[in-house]
Amino acid sequence: MANRVTTIPNKRVTPGKAPVPTSGGGGLAEAQGRQRSDFVETVWALFCSVRFAVVLNIALALSAMLGTVIPQMPAGIQNFDQELKVFLDNAQARYGDLSGLLHWAGFYDLYYSLWFRLLVVTVVFSIIMCTLNRWQPIMRQIRTPSLRFSDAFISGLSEKAEFRSVPVDVATAERALRGALRKGRYRTVAEASEDGSRVYVYADRDRWSKLVTFVSHAALVMLILVWAGLANFGWREQSVYFYPGQEVNVGHDTTFSVRNDKFWIEYYADGKTIKEYKHTLAVVQDGKDVLTKTIVVNDPLRYQDINFFLVSYQPVMYVKATDASGKELQARKMTASGPITATVGTAGALVEFDQVSSDNLPRDIVQFPGGERFLTLSLVYYQDVARLENENPPVYAQVFVDKEFETPIYDAFLPRTGPLKLPGFEDINFTFTRDTATVLEVAKDPGLGLVGFFFVIMAGGFTLSLYTSFTRCWARIVVDETRPGTVNLLVGGLAEKNKVSFERDFERLAVRVKENLSRAAREVAGVRTSDAPVAAIEAAEL
């Protein structure tokens, strides 16, 4: 017969419920005040409830899910009436009359809508309340544990062991028990009755694990708050164009400029699949290059806490018109607001392709006023048409004279090589040089390190919470009235998590207690080699 480690099926131990506050009688005002305080208490209790927190958590998950089913507006579209209208027209086609309601309720910009933000705030508030609400009971639990217990309490514990009629005195049994507990990393406290016939021992392990939850939840709250707060401090320029060789100051009180030195694309061995976009940028401060870096998608430029990300690129070219004497003709670029004189670049007028053709292709219009007549070049870039690096760019050109926009004098792709010659204007040479402009996103995101810090604390906290368990044991040693000179020992244990491993752990503890008791009993009996006292314990158990 082994030591009597009795395992009773798991039963939840219900800790004593807090006394329900009772309200006494009173006048009308008092009753109203009571009603109000009842309401406050109800709300308070609601936010303190883990059940409500879980419901909020699910509500948050479901709301977030909605945003992946309903197409969301691209960021910043509200500032562009035309794009916003296109988006809403598409939504109207999809959802019909419901579309207006969805728009009003913020479902097209769900994650930034008032109600979603309110939901997040409520979740955060609930986490704070729930966590604070647990502070007092947990502190009471780990600071002032109750040593004395009833039989009903111990029988409700999942793990327990009993040793009857052990031939030692109470103090010796207590030493043996506490020794075994200490070996199992327990901290022990004992309380003896006045006559010394009864001792209660309390032991616990990993008390700090109860506090980890405060750390991880605080980190979660801080993470959300800091992240939300930081949005007000940083700034972001979403598409800053860098034409070749151009130096751009991004504003926001920065004291430096950034220059586009070079952009190129690397391909895999098949020559078609893009391997890397590479972009060399130089930081210019007080007229001097202070930093040069080739950035790729996964490695942005970071200077004075400002990040320069490569987000896109687009083809540009220079067009230069020279007459027979070699004199360069002045070019004008046509924009929606009228003609402007192109000034950038030395290789000719910069064609940015910043307009859109009827086929939705990048397009630009350049004018060359010369004497009494002027030429208008409408240039459309065809990305899918392959042209070699040293050839003219894949651009379809239509050239008009004066205001005769119905009858182009040239209507074809640019020649593969050599200058463009126009009928009737043979003495003018149009030469084209291709280049690439890049589009960078420039952002200052302060305090992301702090967010990361809280994130790591939170993750570490959750892990610790899952893998550590506050473990407690209660024991009672009483003099066995039926057999003088012997004691009865009852010990029970409770782990808050990982109960299966605690089952094994408690078995080991019980074995240790038994060994310690046997040794103590042998020493009391003055027998060192015999197993007699052990046999006595086992006989007593029967």
Place this chain on the structure above:
Amino acid sequence: MGFDAPTFGFNEPTLTIVAYLGYLFAFLFFCAHLMTRSGRALLARRSQVTLAGAGAGAGGGSVDIDIQGQAEGSQRGVSYSPLLGRIGTGLVLFAWLSLATALGLRWAHAGHPPYVTLYEIATMLVFGITTVYLVLFEGVLKTRSVGAFVVLVIFCLHSYAVWFIPTDLKRTIELVPALRSNWLLIHVSMAIISYSAFAAAAGAGLTFLAKHYFKGRIAAALPSGAAIEEFMYRAVAVGFPFVTLVLITGAIWAQEAWTKAWSWDPKEVWALITWLTYAAYLHVRVQRGVRNVTMAWLSLIGFAVVLFTFMGVNYLVEWFGLQSMHTYSIDSGRPPGLSAASIGTVIVFVVLLLLAFVSWLRVKFPGKRSPRK
């Protein structure tokens, strides 16, 4: 690019099919193992009754013919033929090694971890769940009883990868510039580990439901509900820290490559939903003390969310015209797989939710039904 190029006489598809067959046979052996186990268990109970009835044995009325009782948790007095179970485990190990070799060959051939296309992710997940099963259930918890159910999950997922994804989408592809980062290995590894652990938890959840809803031979064969429930919780406890790391590493990577740590991309949102789901699971269990069938259903709902996160988002993009920056494997703008698969995903999802609701109703209003026999 050479999905079927032979290497050392073997090629990746052959090894994959070998692994697939390995899982199929492992499943059959595990089922047989459970059957023999239940037969012996019933036999044991009958013999106990006989002995007790005869008033035999002053030393106690129990006959302990437990062979691996210690290893199987708290269900003592249950027995089975260990050989079939061992063969099952052997087959799982064999399939795992075969798949590891296939993935290794793929990695070496492509020059990057097999973490890019849907086929690669699905296969990695199969590999990951097998690893979690072998390490956590067979190694740490020393139980084989959930094997049949976990291998069923693995087999279904591997079937999806092997049969549903067209061959031309199984080829390795070159990394696009945005994926050329060390974070690919770190971020996706975290995702594979966490999703695998959740899948293993779902396998344990299925085991629990089998025990709960099918009384008789199968239920008798399985360990106690509390033990299965603990296995499930342990698997979730492995997955949760890793899914948190998925969010962290994803945010760091997005800050570098996409300019913003968080941009409410559908995949990000679904990873967050996964996190919230398992956070709810843990709070319901640890704080509210809920156990048993509710937790089993929760683990299945959680896994449905996981499945949606890792492949459903691609279908969302197709159905609802959404934009996602995570759809790297889509060349033609259409997600791979058949429409039957997408519809199946949704049906499974809806059915799981409905069943969970019904089961909650039954727990909530127990008086309305006749007691279960």
